[in-house]
Amino acid sequence: MGKKKVMHKLSFLIILLFAWEVTAYSGTYPEALFPSLEAILVKFYMMVINDNLFGKALYSISIVIASITISLILSVLMIVIGNFSEYFKDNAEVMNSIASPLPGIAILPLVILWFGISRTSMVFIIVHATLWPLWSQLSLSVDRINRRFSRFIHAFKISQRKSFYHVYYLGTKPDLITGLQISWSRGWRALISIEMIFGMVGNQTGLGWLIYERRMYMDTAGLIAGLIAIAICGIFFESLFFRSKTMEVAHGTTD
């Protein structure tokens, strides 16, 4: 990211925080509804120390990662089977058209009936939220690779092992990263919504329940601190794991 871009973003953030602080101190709204930045930061610190904020964040993140891993394995399997069976591929497309527009939260009542309020239900909904965009992105990418390189693969008798890694894996890598990126944001949003509804599952709660609980206690500063924690997790994961996509595009080697 260029210096100019960083400055643009930084200056916008400063203006936003300043506007917040001015509103908070102006007394236009009661402090219980519109706490100052200082109150939010103190609350954030207290939640890290007393409420195991990091533990809750890790718990939430672990569920999303486990679900995305399942979605990735399922997507690859579906694509491999689809390569051998046109019938399967056509019906995977039908399933994608049906399931993809359904928000995870919409199937929640059905999932609760099937699996109860459990970790399995959470994983099921997040897999539903992440599988279709991932499969769709990867499937299109593999189709493109097939169109472009299948004659080359056959003419030069490139082995399946070699073509899987050198042609398909490396060729679809930018789309794989994009698919994971979309899945991460969809999965993360779905999880927070589910946690707000489920509350405690087993002996653990996540960030979603944390903010919901703060609302019940009318703890607005804590609620906003929780929202900040959710945003930080999202931003942190996107920049940590998906930065390589930017690198690939910059490299000019994807298309």
Added chain:
Amino acid sequence: MGQLIEIRNLKKTFNNEVLFDNFNMMINENEILVLMGPSGIGKSTLLNIIGQLDDDYTGTVMYDPILFEGIQVPFPFIFQEFDSILPWKTVEENIRIVRDGITTEELDQVLKMVSLDEHRNKYPAELSGGMKQRVGIGRALICKSRILLMDEPFGSLDREMRRKLQDFVVELQKETGITIVMVTHDHDEAERMGTRIIMI
């Protein structure tokens, strides 16, 4: 001049349209055979049949066993679209991928032949169209087969680059004695390069 491939009574239909009916031809050693004809007549289909990429036909295609002796890729193709070069691999990696056990000497020799030895670590995005097509030629040469199949290889290049590569391929054929079967719809190209031309 020995005969490498003979096609007898070839019949091929595509989408209920007869492309070849009792078609006969032979391919000799050490020649540049140009298959010429308008677009859609079946030139590339014939090349696919010769290169064993298409076996949906009737008739006989006979190959001299020498074409297969100790060779991993008996019918390397040079394609019309030079985007069949893998964009995420360097020039060297693009050539290495087509055959196992390529020695450094072999690779250096081929890179020199296609004048890409100074560009071996570059990615296709960093090369001109002509250079990309030379990667395709290098990729075919490293297979050490006795025949090269070229499917309108210079179709997407500008006139000057076409000329340069046409001369380059003719020189290469003279140097190596390799047989080349080339498909084109360009009269000038056919006359400039071909030692024999078959009109389809």
